[in-house]
Amino acid sequence: MEILRVENITKRFGRFVAVDNVSFTISKGETVAIIGPNGAxxxxxxxxxxxxxxxxxxxxxxxxxDITRLPPQKISRLGLIxxxxxxxxxxxxxxxxxxxxxxxxxxxxxxVESVAEILGIKRYLDxxxxxxxxxxxxxxxxxxxxxxxxxxxILDEPVAGLGAEDRFNMVKVLSELKKSLNLIVIxxxxxxxxxxxxxxxxxxxxxxxxxxxxxxxxxxxxxxxIYLGGE
Amino acid sequence: MYMLRxxxxxxxxxxxxxxxxxxxxxxxSFTGHRFYMYIxxxxxIFGIFAMGYNILFGYAGLLSFGHGLFFGVGxxxxxxxxxxxxxxxxxxxxxxxPIALLTSIIxxxxxxxxxxxxxxxxxxxxxxxxWSALVKLRWLTGGSDGLVGIPKRGVHVDLSAPTVxxxxxxxxxxxxxxxxxxxxxxxxxxxxxxxxTNEDRLPFLGYSTFTLRMIALTISGVxxxxxxxxxxxxxxxxxxxxxxxxxxxxxxxxxxxGGSSYFLGPLVGAIIFVSLTTTVAxxxxxxxxxxxxxxxxxxxxxxxxxxxxxxxLVGRFKLGVYLRWRF
Numbered sequence: 230m231e232i233l234r235v236e237n238i239t240k241r242f243g244r245f246v247a248v249d250n251v252s253f254t255i256s257k258g259e260t261v262a263i264i265g266p267n268g269a270x271x272x273x274x275x276x277x278x279x280x281x282x283x284x285x286x287x288x289x290x291x292x293x294x295d296i297t298r299l300p301p302q303k304i305s306r307l308g309l310i311x312x313x314x315x316x317x318x319x320x321x322x323x324x325x326x327x328x329x330x331x332x333x334x335x336x337x338x339x340x341v342e343s344v345a346e347i348l349g350i351k352r353y354l355d356x357x358x359x360x361x362x363x364x365x366x367x368x369x370x371x372x373x374x375x376x377x378x379x380x381x382x383i384l385d386e387p388v389a390g391l392g393a394e395d396r397f398n399m400v401k402v403l404s405e406l407k408k409s410l411n412l413i414v415i416x417x418x419x420x421x422x423x424x425x426x427x428x429x430x431x432x433x434x435x436x437x438x439x440x441x442x443x444x445x446x447x448x449x450x451x452x453x454x455i456y457l458g459g460e
Numbered sequence: 461m462y463m464l465r466x467x468x469x470x471x472x473x474x475x476x477x478x479x480x481x482x483x484x485x486x487x488x489s490f491t492g493h494r495f496y497m498y499i500x501x502x503x504x505i506f507g508i509f510a511m512g513y514n515i516l517f518g519y520a521g522l523l524s525f526g527h528g529l530f531f532g533v534g535x536x537x538x539x540x541x542x543x544x545x546x547x548x549x550x551x552x553x554x555x556x557x558p559i560a561l562l563t564s565i566i567x568x569x570x571x572x573x574x575x576x577x578x579x580x581x582x583x584x585x586x587x588x589x590x591w592s593a594l595v596k597l598r599w600l601t602g603g604s605d606g607l608v609g610i611p612k613r614g615v616h617v618d619l620s621a622p623t624v625x626x627x628x629x630x631x632x633x634x635x636x637x638x639x640x641x642x643x644x645x646x647x648x649x650x651x652x653x654x655x656x657t658n659e660d661r662l663p664f665l666g667y668s669t670f671t672l673r674m675i676a677l678t679i680s681g682v683x684x685x686x687x688x689x690x691x692x693x694x695x696x697x698x699x700x701x702x703x704x705x706x707x708x709x710x711x712x713x714x715x716x717x718g719g720s721s722y723f724l725g726p727l728v729g730a731i732i733f734v735s736l737t738t739t740v741a742x743x744x745x746x747x748x749x750x751x752x753x754x755x756x757x758x759x760x761x762x763x764x765x766x767x768x769x770x771x772x773l774v775g776r777f778k779l780g781v782y783l784r785w786r787f
Binding site for chain 2 (some may be wrong): 279281300301305306310311317318319320321322326328329330331333334335360373
């Protein structure tokens with residue numbers, strides 16, 4: 230049973246076609262990675278799906294509902310939640326207040342402490358976001374997403390910029406989450422991708438060039454040439 | 461136990477400072493000194509105006525050049541109501557609330573869907589339209605002469621004695637300040653601060669920024685209008701000057717002087733501004749020049765206003781944390 234269907238999505242910036250007639254479907258329970266070189270159109274695609282950007286063509290269905298014309302807050306309320314490549318939260322508010330913003334919206338304020346405990350960030354709760362390390366900020370962003378009770382979570386480069394320990398923690402948390410959540414991960418770190426996902430969509434120059442199981446993608450000649458460096 | 465925890469969560473340095481100030485303002489009436497009571501009344505009125513303004517400016521991050529409109533709506537509501545409908549200042553002041561609410565919603569619908577720069581310009585334009593209407597609709601507003609004879613003595617209350625009017629203002633002041641304090645501590649306070657911090661992120665948490673901005677504008681508009689209503693009753697006269705854009709920019713100056721990032725910043729700014737305008741302005745011919753120079757210095761070197769400056773001084777003792785709400 231499908232949870233997300235993307236039909237012929239196109240996004241242009243002037244003459245540049247960032248996303249070119251992209252279509253795919255994701256089933257409930259699948260964990261999917263979208264990979265590709267820089268400028269492939271991965272983040273633009275996610276921005277269009279979550280309505281940070283308006284599409285120039287195509288439609289998006291989430292959980293059976295056409296969300297193409299919905300504003301981002303309505304898409305969020307339907308349970309399609311995303312994080313951002315660069316941490317995009319409320320730096321002058323405390324970590325607790327950042328999490329409470331999600332809790333207040335989803336009626337999960339009582340779960341703030343337990344989510345912080347699970348993510349290992351409880352000791353940072355009363356610090357301002359700007360005062361905590363990047364790894365913790367990324368976990369706060371994830372915590373906010375969890376408190377929003379998502380049906381699907383799109384993570385844009387969750388381990389980018391993290392040190393080895395934070396990266397290890399993040400992968401551990403995501404491995405647990407994938408058991409109960411539909412995850413889409415945009416990621417450059419191939420170890421993380423091959424550890425986490427059931428399926429990989431490869432993009433290049435705004436198009437999907439491969440779509441399949443990790444073992445098949447690893448052997449795909451075109452992907453090797455373009456993205457994996459012909460290893 | 462739960463109530464006790466809630467109460468404890470509400471108490472911080474701001475409320476202690478606020479209660480001390482309210483107490484001090486109460487004591488001033490015992491001096492019986494007319495001039496002190498006059499200044500204190502103006503401080504309360506402009507303190508309400510500045511604190512109301514800062515809901516929009518300091519919390520929601522929206523710069524308004526049109527708050528003279530809300531102040532003017534409050535002032536003219538009480539004037540027109542008490543002179544033409546029901547001769548009572550208390551009912552008149554309360555009557556200004558629904559009028560300000562309605563005005564805020566209309567202004568919000570016209571302005572809030574646009575970017576911050578357009579919001580600033582649109583509020584300025586609406587304020588100037590309102591000011592022009594006050595000048596031109598002579599049959600209703602008295603034109604540039606304004607409306608005179610706004611009664612202090614009414615059916616329900618008699619505020620003609622200075623001390624009585626002083627207490628009347630103090631009650632409104634205390635109620636509004638405590639209300640704003642509770643708002644600051646509430647979920648809406650947190651949402652409004654988030655709005656001012658990173659407005660673009662909130663829709664992805666499921667919040668409508670338009671709704672949050674509307675809440676901020678409505679609270680700000682009503683509080684500013686209440687300041688205008690009290691001002692009109694205080695002077696018993698109201699002229700279109702109160703709706704002029706330079707008058708509407710005064711709470712911005714007060715917020716910057718005190719520190720718009722601090723809950724009590726605008727109130728501190730109002731105390732300084734009113735004290736200066738009623739004392740220094742009498743002696744210094746070019747006091748506006750001095751005010752301008754002080755503002756430039758403030759913005760260039762002490763962007764956190766007076767409270768920010770004090771915090772940087774006492775920061776090493778961690779005292780500032782009791783005063784600030786945002787940083």
